[in-house]
Amino acid sequence: MLETAVCKVFCSEFGYRTVNDALQVMGGESYMTENHVERAWRDSRINIIVEGANEVMHSFIFAYGSKQLGEWMLGIKKNPAKHLGSAMQIGSELFLGVRRPLPSFTSTDPRLNGMMHELMMRVREFSHQVKLMFKEWEDKLVTEQPIQARLSMCAIYIHAMTCSLAKLDSHIRNGLSGEKLAYEMSVVEHLCSMFGLAIEEEVRALRTNADVSMKRAADAVLKHIDSLPNIDFAIPERTMDMKARGTGAKLNPVNEEAIPHFGAGSVFHGDVIKRAQPQRA
Numbered sequence: 442m443l444e445t446a447v448c449k450v451f452c453s454e455f456g457y458r459t460v461n462d463a464l465q466v467m468g469g470e471s472y473m474t475e476n477h478v479e480r481a482w483r484d485s486r487i488n489i490i491v492e493g494a495n496e497v498m499h500s501f502i503f504a505y506g507s508k509q510l511g512e513w514m515l516g517i518k519k520n521p522a523k524h525l526g527s528a529m530q531i532g533s534e535l536f537l538g539v540r541r542p543l544p545s546f547t548s549t550d551p552r553l554n555g556m557m558h559e560l561m562m563r564v565r566e567f568s569h570q571v572k573l574m575f576k577e578w579e580d581k582l583v584t585e586q587p588i589q590a591r592l593s594m595c596a597i598y599i600h601a602m603t604c605s606l607a608k609l610d611s612h613i614r615n616g617l618s619g620e621k622l623a624y625e626m627s628v629v630e631h632l633c634s635m636f637g638l639a640i641e642e643e644v645r646a647l648r649t650n651a652d653v654s655m656k657r658a659a660d661a662v663l664k665h666i667d668s669l670p671n672i673d674f675a676i677p678e679r680t681m682d683m684k685a686r687g688t689g690a691k692l693n694p695v696n697e698e699a700i701p702h703f704g705a706g707s708v709f710h711g712d713v714i715k716r717a718q719p720q721r722a
């Protein structure tokens with residue numbers, strides 16, 4: 442479940458960013474309906490929302506991923522005398538900043554050693570930071586979604602680095618060499634550098650962030666919105682706010698005929714696909 446959730450968030454987020462970059466690279470031409478990239482951009486945006494909106498998935502990844510560790514720490518906190526060895530170990534980590542030994546790796550191709558070593562450092566530091574967050578926030582971490590999302594992003598980056606290195610290692614074992622290996626190696630090296638930096642940023646943001654002012658501003662905005670008359674706004678029919686149901690502005694019924702549905706407008710027709718994809722010999 443955890444790995445599936447991690448893959449869902451990663452693929453939807455980076456799928457969208459990739460198409461968004463393609464749109465930028467292609468310039469104004471990309472915005473035209475006859476080009477595939479415009480449709481791919483619009484279609485990939487929904488993946489961040491459907492099958493579990495990513496904001497909700499972050500809380501799931503945090504909760505499910507850290508449950509075992511949190512329960513273990515809580516057990517020690519409740520009865521340190523019973524778990525004296527573990528209590529001393531976790532105490533030295535939490536209060537003296539002692540790090541555990543790096544996880545070991547033995548079977549990967551030696552050419553991947555540099556990246557593997559960096560990955561292990563990230564894993565160790567991530568696990569240390571999760572423990573510190575449990576110590577600093579205690580029970581409040583259960584509802585502290587911005588912190589949860591940052592820890593979830595770290596786990597996602599680590600997972601992406603692990604998968605990429607595992608795949609490259611398997612390709613090398615299956616004989617990948619020469620230019621093809623250099624190509625794959627350069628892509629994975631860039632991915633590891635990029636995500637290594639991204640993890641550092643997320644870890645920094647665990648303590649240096651605008652969360653307090655964001656919450657204050659959000660409260661103020663909600664209060665302001667509540668002071669506005671509902672009748673000036675379109676309110677969804679099935680709004681969660683029962684008091685607001687039926688009190689919004691009466692909109693003119695939408696003229697459905699003007700909206701292109703499947704089978705027209707937004708759907709590619711055969712001739713467009715033929716033009717965009719030349720026949721292969």
Ligand SMILES: Cc1cc2nc3c(=O)[nH]c(=O)nc-3n(C[C@H](O)[C@H](O)[C@H](O)COP(=O)(O)OP(=O)(O)OC[C@H]3O[C@@H](n4cnc5c(N)ncnc54)[C@H](O)[C@@H]3O)c2cc1C
Pocket residue numbers: 487490491492493494495496497586
């Ligand atoms: C084209 C399409 C096809 C679909 N097909 C199916 C289908 O086949 N089967 C099916 O079951 N459903 C389907 N859905 C529904 C889809 O699963 C939901 O749209 C999706 O789960 C998001 O729920 P929502 O639209 O109610 O958004 P909401 O839950 O209202 O979310 C709106 C925003 O609020 C945020 N949010 C909500 N809760 C939290 C929270 N606890 N913490 C932080 N942020 C939060 C979300 O991240 C999002 O940004 C489809 C939707 C579309 C658009």
